[in-house]
Amino acid sequence: MKKIAVFTSGGDSPGMNACVRSVVRTAIYKGLDVYGIYHGYEGMIDGNIKRLQSGSVSNIVQRGGTILKSARSQEFRTPEGRKKAYENLVKHGIEGIVAIGGDGTFTGAKIFFEEYGIPTVGCPGTIDNDIYGTDYTIGFDTAVNTALEAIDKIRDTAAAHDRIFFIEVMGRDAGFIAVESAIGGGAEFVMVPETKTDLDAVVKSLKNLRKTKTSSIIVVAEGDEEGNAEEIMAKVKSKIKDNTKEFKVTTLGHIQRGGSPTARDRVLASRCGMAAVEGLIAGKVNCMAGIMNQEVVYTPFSDCIGKTKQLIPDQLKLIDILSI
Amino acid sequence: MKKIAVFTSGGDSPGMNACVRSVVRTAIYKGLDVYGIYHGYEGMIDGNIKRLQSGSVSNIVQRGGTILKSARSQEFRTPEGRKKAYENLVKHGIEGIVAIGGDGTFTGAKIFFEEYGIPTVGCPGTIDNDIYGTDYTIGFDTAVNTALEAIDKIRDTAAAHDRIFFIEVMGRDAGFIAVESAIGGGAEFVMVPETKTDLDAVVKSLKNLRKTKTSSIIVVAEGDEEGNAEEIMAKVKSKIKDNTKEFKVTTLGHIQRGGSPTARDRVLASRCGMAAVEGLIAGKVNCMAGIMNQEVVYTPFSDCIGKTKQLIPDQLKLIDILSI
Amino acid sequence: MKKIAVFTSGGDSPGMNACVRSVVRTAIYKGLDVYGIYHGYEGMIDGNIKRLQSGSVSNIVQRGGTILKSARSQEFRTPEGRKKAYENLVKHGIEGIVAIGGDGTFTGAKIFFEEYGIPTVGCPGTIDNDIYGTDYTIGFDTAVNTALEAIDKIRDTAAAHDRIFFIEVMGRDAGFIAVESAIGGGAEFVMVPETKTDLDAVVKSLKNLRKTKTSSIIVVAEGDEEGNAEEIMAKVKSKIKDNTKEFKVTTLGHIQRGGSPTARDRVLASRCGMAAVEGLIAGKVNCMAGIMNQEVVYTPFSDCIGKTKQLIPDQLKLIDILSI
Amino acid sequence: MKKIAVFTSGGDSPGMNACVRSVVRTAIYKGLDVYGIYHGYEGMIDGNIKRLQSGSVSNIVQRGGTILKSARSQEFRTPEGRKKAYENLVKHGIEGIVAIGGDGTFTGAKIFFEEYGIPTVGCPGTIDNDIYGTDYTIGFDTAVNTALEAIDKIRDTAAAHDRIFFIEVMGRDAGFIAVESAIGGGAEFVMVPETKTDLDAVVKSLKNLRKTKTSSIIVVAEGDEEGNAEEIMAKVKSKIKDNTKEFKVTTLGHIQRGGSPTARDRVLASRCGMAAVEGLIAGKVNCMAGIMNQEVVYTPFSDCIGKTKQLIPDQLKLIDILSI
Known part of the structure; x- marks a missing residue:
């Protein structure tokens, strides 16, 4: 293997740049040429591909977003689109990809x-x-901390009034951000897709709580x-x-996707990027490099997509206990 | 004057605690007794009034919200409500108030x-x-910085995609937060209540801009x-x-009211609090202590309420220039 | 078991308050009475012990430091000191302790x-x-992020000049903070107690690096x-x-101990606190509740003290690769 | 005037990039060509001068440091150095400079x-x-907030122990950072170059304070x-x-120079940059564009250098009062 390429795709997440940097520098360190594909699969189809040097990824470890840009591609869902993409990779002599x-x-x-x-x-x-196959994904820790800072601010106002x-908070299919930001933010309740939300129980508890507490925070996964x-x-x-109670809603929205990544996300991104390149060199294919129990693990894409990662049961229990 | 009271009222703002602290300690320093009225005018009516010591306001200078709580009071709008409030103040021997x-x-x-x-x-x-009569209000600087941090994060995502x-951003009647966060956030446009928003011009500029720029941020005052x-x-x-362009909306909401106050807000709050107590001692009544051109100024409440503070004209011009 | 006590001791760390809160509320949830011992072992000897309620730990999850205060106690090192401590615990009827x-x-x-x-x-x-027996300690993640933010700021100046x-960074006996902040901060070198520092190699690399890079950051564990x-x-x-190069030193010092804990530290602290109380109820003694591989693990104190936790080998390798 | 140049020089400060951006875009908006001189006077002598476009300053408003780099130049202190610098400017046809x-x-x-x-x-x-001739300098607000965040963290530890x-804090000749961070940080004392420090009085107060307070923070300008x-x-x-008291020292150092600029610094930098270009076009020479009382003011360099800006007297008084 002499030439590899790297791209970012889907919703951006903080730490993607740290991961790109790690892929690029590990590849160079190992004697490979490395290319950046811009705008995800879209750029693969359009041939938006450029050689990257060590200096191309200087001073980006701390930046949110992705210097390689991201996009969702309809065309890549078609056989014609993928054919074009393949031809572009061949043209550049690319023999391996980090996605x-x-x-x-x-x-x-x-x-x-x-x-x-x-x-x-x-x-x-x-x-x-x-994502099944890694304890944490790149960007999760930053998103939780962003949500938490917002909750901390809102609690000031909730308590004052x-x-x-x-x-x-974000989480269309999964409650991870909701659960950790609720524990960290001292929320009274959390509502997530993974568990049945019993609004009558919430109302009942809320009435009891309100005798001793003067404000409450409820975290809802979208x-x-x-x-x-x-x-x-x-x-x-x-x-x-x-009607003596005031109810307010805040939707945190896109601020959760951006921002300078936390230490944890930078380290995780750096480790995954290195592991991906080392995996390619060692002959890994069709799999993801994640970190489980502090060690690199390669999981087939079919499992990453097909298996469901579970919430940590202790964490749901914690919210019940801590809200008393 | 021997006894004064202090309260917070209306929407809470970061720095209120620093202001309360300054009022309390200045009063004690000057030999006065000082009382806290809780929940604003509501607490004045209900007699929710407690003696404060120097230690009562320890370790609050950095906290958002208000330890005295805040509320909006319907009852204080009635003569009966105000009569009760007066009687409570008399009962405690309170001869001066900081609001x-x-x-x-x-x-x-x-x-x-x-x-x-x-x-x-x-x-x-x-x-x-x-508020007319002060260059800045307590909490404004923190709110602008909170909005700005959010814009910085969103720009990561805007640029990536x-x-x-x-x-x-907040601002029902005034565009101050919008204008300063737009300048600081490198926004392409700002829309504020003080000026007529010409959407056709925006659309035209946006089309021109889009040839050279790949993402745009538009700040809207509520x-x-x-x-x-x-x-x-x-x-x-x-x-x-x-329809090749993606449009997204984020409403920052209540996070703008909370959070640890900035240096500027803590200093401003401390100065205003001291000036309010010194004003009371010097015989000032029915006026607000603000800071203009770095100096304490007392402005009659009638002017604070009745006169309109203008946006700084230079700042609107800046956005036009900087967005090219 | 009917009554337990909790205290904090040694250098303070962000998340101690979140842990105290979790201990108190879990204890109450499980039907126990819970007491706070102030100033660590010192307070155990002096009888500085107070009953805590659920409300005693409201609104502290986000605060650095420890509401129970901390101290190092000479007297507890003597049999006389420990006897006094024991008598005080007996006097309060305390049957279990979280340390x-x-x-x-x-x-x-x-x-x-x-x-x-x-x-x-x-x-x-x-x-x-x-500490052996837990993947991370409470406060570590916050300290790394504090160090990282400082490094990010210094890099601005390093690059400009x-x-x-x-x-x-802190770490008298261990390089964990140094290694993670070096990876996250894009440092060229890290020097830690666990590995032999070869200054000649550093000087040689630095000379090579300087041809392509104009600034360098070297993280040193104290x-x-x-x-x-x-x-x-x-x-x-x-x-x-x-002598064309400018060398500068910054010692981050005590800022690394304080600050609002990160999400990770709050969640970890909450889990450990809950696990400690559940452990006491289940008959655990003389051991620490930590989290390894996402699960609660109880490790005998003798192992926590006696065994050495190793740096993650991948992480040291990463710095070499990423600094090219 | 058709062509101007801009450079940054001396110690870097947060907001310099926002200022460069404003100079570049205002110049282009007004129909001028604009050049960047790299590494300050050093680059003027070496001819390190490049044409800048609007896109050259995209996405830098939020970054610390300076993309134009900074340096101190010995050679510019010599007539020969300045002659070379002049010839380079002539060669590029530069008719005006923003410094x-x-x-x-x-x-x-x-x-x-x-x-x-x-x-x-x-x-x-x-x-x-x-600097005489402006209420605030670019970077000051960010530096104060950085110092303040550090003090907030240290207070956690100070209180716990x-x-x-x-x-x-920084301030070789001036106590501005010290005074504002001391007020904002709730310090007991501040020691600045502008006023005589009476250590005996401090010791006396400290002894009195210690009866009611358990921790103290003293801010010292370098x-x-x-x-x-x-x-x-x-x-x-x-x-x-x-000897029952523990004394600790923390020197904040270079973290005060870096970091993403605050809203206030970005707005100030943007206004000053615009005013500098407008000043050049209007025929201003040998002067500085600052903001006083919210308005642009041009002050001769001789006054900026020769006159001393005073601390705000109220602020020193505040520390005495607030520390009770």
Whole structure:
């Protein structure tokens, strides 16, 4: 193997740049040429591919976003699109790929590998943490800390005004951000897609809580089956029938995707990037390099996509206990 | 004057605690007894009033929110409510008041002074900066920095995905937060209540801009006459007729009210608090202690409420120039 | 078991408050009475012990330091001191203890348990991460992020002026903070107590690096065998013999111990606190509750103190690769 | 005027990039060509000068340091050096200069203008705030906030351990950073070059304070006439003769120069940059564009250098009052 390429795809996440940097420098350190593919699969199809040097990734370890840009590509879902992509890679002599992204990225990479056989190793780049095969994904720790800082600020206002705040965090299919930011933020409740939300129980507890507490914070993952934070607030409000209470909603939105990555995300990104290149050199294909129990693990893309990562049961229990 | 009281009222703002601390310690330093009234005018009516010591305000200079709590009071708008409030103050022997808040707080204080004559000096505590008689209000600098940090994070994502982001910041009647966060955040446009928003011009510029720039940030004050960020985005989207572009909206919401105050807000809050107590001792009544051109200025409540603070003209010009 | 007590001891670390909160609320949730011992072992000897309620630990999850205060106690090292401590515990009817701290804390707890048999479970509260029996200690993640933010700031100046910066971080016996902040901060070198520092090799690499890079950052753990950052800088400077280069030293110092804990530290602290109480109830004694591979693990104090936690080998390798 | 150049010089300060961006874009907006001179006067002598476009300054408003690099130049102090510099400017057809920096920068600019007559307008870029002719300098607000965040963290530890902390902040000749960070940080004392430090009085107050307070923070400007923080701590310790107290020193150092600029610094930098270009076009020479009382003011370099900016008297008084 002499030439490899790296790209980022799907929603951006903090630490993607640290991962790109690690891929580039590990490749150079190991004697490989390395190319950046811009705008994800879109750039693979359009031939938006450039040689990267060690200096190309200087001073980016601390930056959010991705210098390689990201995009979602409709065309790559078609056989014609993938053919063009393959021809571009061949033209540049690329013999291996590091794909940084989440579920959608790995699904594309798996099909592409099965059709054209170019060795591909993935790195888990998504804030949602919902990838099987790694304890944490790149960007998750930063997103949780961003959510937490927001909750800390809102608690100031909640406490000053004796209000009940519903805070919506990201997580369409998974409650990881919600659960950790709720524990860290001292929330009274958390509502996540993985568990059935019992609004009557919440209303009951809220009435009891309100005797001793003057403000409450409820963290809602955007994908909860009872609706988004605005809808859940409306339901709770109509059930609680106490118009002395003020209910407020804040939807954190896109701030959770950006920002300078935390130490944990930079270290994780650096390790995964190194492991991906070492994996390619060692002959790994069609799999993701993650970190489990502090060690590098390569998991087939089919498992990363097909298996579901579970919430840590202790953590859900914690919220019940800590909110008393 | 032997006994004074202090309270916070209206929307909370970062630095209120630093202001309370300064009022309490200046009062004690000057040989006065000082009381805290909890929950604003509500607590004045309910007699929720407690003696404060120097130690009562230890370790709060860095905290958001307000240890005295805040509330909006309907009852204080009635003559009966104000009568109860007066009687409670008399009962505690309170001869002077420091009122920390914004427009609504000062309107109440003015009426109350005119009816009952208890000397009152205000401190400008609101994130909106829309109080005449002070260059900046307590909490404004923190709110702008909070908005700016959010914009910095969103720019990471905007740049990674080539998107147009509409970011809504607080400011129902005033564009101060919007203008300063737009300059600081490198926004392409800002939309504020003080100036007519010309959406056709925006669309035209946006089309021109898009040839050289791949992402844009537009800051919208919540009180813009064209609507909130969601509405304005919809209008722009329907006018621009370019479905290759992705438009996104983020509403920053309540995070702008909380958080540890910046240095500027802590210093301003400390100075205003000291000046309010010194003002009361010197016989000032029915006015607000603010800082203009680095010096303490006392402005009658009637002017604080009645006169409009203008945006700095240079700052609007800056956005036009810097977005090229 | 009906009554337990909790204390913090040794150097404070961010997350100790979150841990105290978790101990208190878990205990109450499980039907126990819970007491706080103030100033560590000192307070045990002096009888500085107070009943804690759920509300005693409200609004502290986000605060650095420890509301229970901390201290190092000479007197507890004497049999007389420990006897007094025991009598005070008996007087309050305390049947179990949660000890939050590091090596020194656990050494004391072990002796005390062996002498008097009061069940004790520890929680790993120290920024240094040098406790065997847990993947991370409470406070480590915050300390690394604090160091990293400082390095990010210094890199701005280093790059602007083409300088070589030696940054000293905490770690008298262990290089964990140094290694993770060096990886995250994009440092060229890291010097830690665990490995032999070869200054001649550093000087040689530095000369090579300087051809392509204009600034360098070197992270030094305070306990490196070649000396502190000031001493190492002097040695490197005298060896490098290039007076066109500017060398600077910054010692981060105590800022690394404080600050609002990160999400990771709050979650870890909450889990350890809960596990300690559950451990006491289940009959655990003389051991520490830590988290390894995402699960609660109880490790005998003798192992926590006696065994050495190793740096992750991959991480040292990463610095070599990433600094090219 | 058709072509202007911009450079940064002296110690870097946060906001220099925002200022460069504003100079470049204002110049282009006004129809001028604009060049960047790299490494300050050094680059002027070496001819390290490049044309800048609007895109050259994209995405830098939020970055610390300076993309134009900075340096101190011995050669520019010689007539030969300045002659070379002049010839390089002539070669590029540069007819006006914006110089971003502090005292030393303006001293050089003044001599250069007097010798060669190329119109020069300065912008106040230094964290120290010690420039006459502007209420604040670019970088000061960020430096104060950085110092304050450090003090907030140290207070956690000081309070947990009942310690007396001496914290040294930057300020060789001026106490601005020390005073504002001391007020904002709730310090008990501040020691600055502008006022006589009376250590006996400090010791006396400290003894009194210690009866009610368990920890104290003392902020020391590096240029205090009694020495640096380490020296002052030693003097106080030897005078106080109370070995139950723990004394600690932290020197914040270079972290105060870096970091993403605050909103205030970005806005100030943007305004000064615009004003400098507008000043050049309007025929201003040999002066600095600053902001006083919210308005642009041009002050002759001779005054900027020769006159001394005073501390705000109220602020020193505040520390006495607030520390009770």
